[in-house]
Amino acid sequence: MALNQALVGKSYPAVRYEVGREKLREFAVAIGETDPIYHDEAAARAAGHPDLPAVPTFAVVLSLRAGQVVYGDPELGLDYSRVVHGEQEFVHHRPIRAGDRLLAAGKVAAASAKGPHELLTLETEITTEAGEPVCTVRATLLSRGTAPPRRSGT
Amino acid sequence: MSPHVDLTRVRPGDTLPEVAETIERLDLIRYAGASGDFNPIHWSDEIARAVGLPGVIAHGMYSMAVAARMVTGWAGDPAAVKRLKVRFSAMIEPGQTLTAKGEVAEVDGSRVLVRFHAEDEKGEKVLNKGEAELEL
Numbered sequence: 001m002a003l004n005q006a007l008v009g010k011s012y013p014a015v016r017y018e019v020g021r022e023k024l025r026e027f028a029v030a031i032g033e034t035d036p037i038y039h040d041e042a043a044a045r046a047a048g049h050p051d052l053p054a055v056p057t058f059a060v061v062l063s064l065r066a067g068q069v070v071y072g073d074p075e076l077g078l079d080y081s082r083v084v085h086g087e088q089e090f091v092h093h094r095p096i097r098a099g100d101r102l103l104a105a106g107k108v109a110a111a112s113a114k115g116p117h118e119l120l121t122l123e124t125e126i127t128t129e130a131g132e133p134v135c136t137v138r139a140t141l142l143s144r145g146t147a148p149p150r151r152s153g154t
Numbered sequence: 155m156s157p158h159v160d161l162t163r164v165r166p167g168d169t170l171p172e173v174a175e176t177i178e179r180l181d182l183i184r185y186a187g188a189s190g191d192f193n194p195i196h197w198s199d200e201i202a203r204a205v206g207l208p209g210v211i212a213h214g215m216y217s218m219a220v221a222a223r224m225v226t227g228w229a230g231d232p233a234a235v236k237r238l239k240v241r242f243s244a245m246i247e248p249g250q251t252l253t254a255k256g257e258v259a260e261v262d263g264s265r266v267l268v269r270f271h272a273e274d275e276k277g278e279k280v281l282n283k284g285e286a287e288l289e290l
Contacts, residue, residue, distance in 0.1 A: 055223075064191055084242070086242060088240055090235075144206065
């Protein structure tokens, strides 16, 4: 099934996310990050962080939560088992750290056909509950083999 | 902890210490749980083959996280990373070793642009056109 390109620009309700220390440690372990600043609060503080910092790609956790809201939109027509990741970008306005109470709102930023495949860009804006910008996440997904057949003259 | 970069000595062309990681299936299962990305192409050979893949492949974000370790390990501070971008250019399967390589492309005052990629054992780029903007 082809993606519904009419949804480009559509914004979705934000999901709430509270950043826990154990989750940050779990994520750091999962990516093989052993630097004590990601695991030990005293080491983090000694390095100038108010609490455990997140590794720079941790924001993908929030982006995925926000993405589930977007991908779950039946109007979008995305089959997640056909998806491979094309590009990923994080713009960090300030580091994510333990104790943050965040909001992550997804938006369909772009959708287009590329040969037999389709490209979908999800943009997630992460802010604190008070509205402070934290991170902008852009994920471009490749939906394999879902492009509609091309008609001549279009 | 490894010694971190000395800002006053950063020059374009400086290379970052490489980071290599042999990817095991357990790493992908652990990453699925930690990240919340349970796309079955990362844990079910059956489903991966049904959608035309050779078998389970690593999460692109796992590879990106390994490459980001190279950047933060060199800079010494995750707060220094202002922007991080990659293109996913090839699949990597469990059992293979991913190696991240990067070098300083530009230095403008305290702003540093690092270009990086990550490759498999055959030298094929798994991550391509990696860019990290840092404020050191």
